[in-house]
Amino acid sequence: MKPNFCRAVVILWAVTLGVGGWFFIKGVTKVGSDGRVEIILAAAERDQILAEMRLLLKAVDGLIRELGAPNPDSKQMEATARAFGMHMAADVEPTIMAKLPLPFKQMGMSIHKDMDALADAIAGHETPQQILQRLASMTARCTACHDMYRIAADRISVDVRHKQ
Secondary structure, three states, X not given: OHHHHHHHHHHHHHHHHHHHHHHHHHXXXXXXXXXXXXXXXXXXXXXXXHHHHHHHHHHHHHHHHHHOOOOOOHHHHHHHHHHOOHHHHOOOOHHHHHHOOHHHHHHHHHHHHHHHXXXXXXXXXXXXXXXXXXXXXXXXXXXXXXXXXXXXXXXXXXXXXXXX
8 A cells, every 4th residue: 555655745745846846937828819828917917017118118128228328327327237147036935936927038138147147237327329229129029029928918807807
């Protein structure tokens, strides 16, 4: 009896790890009507991810505007870039991260890492041209991600909100 129980436990453990790994890589997704991968999130989770994206876009806009100023404030630019680095990424809830497909997570984390590297580059007195090249590399990944993915609200959570 004991060997069968142990075997069953090991099999159950392996299946659980396999299913968990599959969800970690695939996330909660489906193919959308426009051919992009739809990431299915609860409405509040969707709002949180989109708010973070808007904040990142505003940060990039602020950095570009500052670079175009007659006397760019490098301390302010460094602080802006640093605020959107890996420190910001640490606040994402694990339940949301579990629903995101691995390539989406990788692109998002690379943007946060690049914001830290950008802050270091600004502190290291890189030229405005070098900083713009870094920003162009980052925004190219943003547009690639938006071409590949769409954040969709789970229909169940949307239906519940509309009935209230």
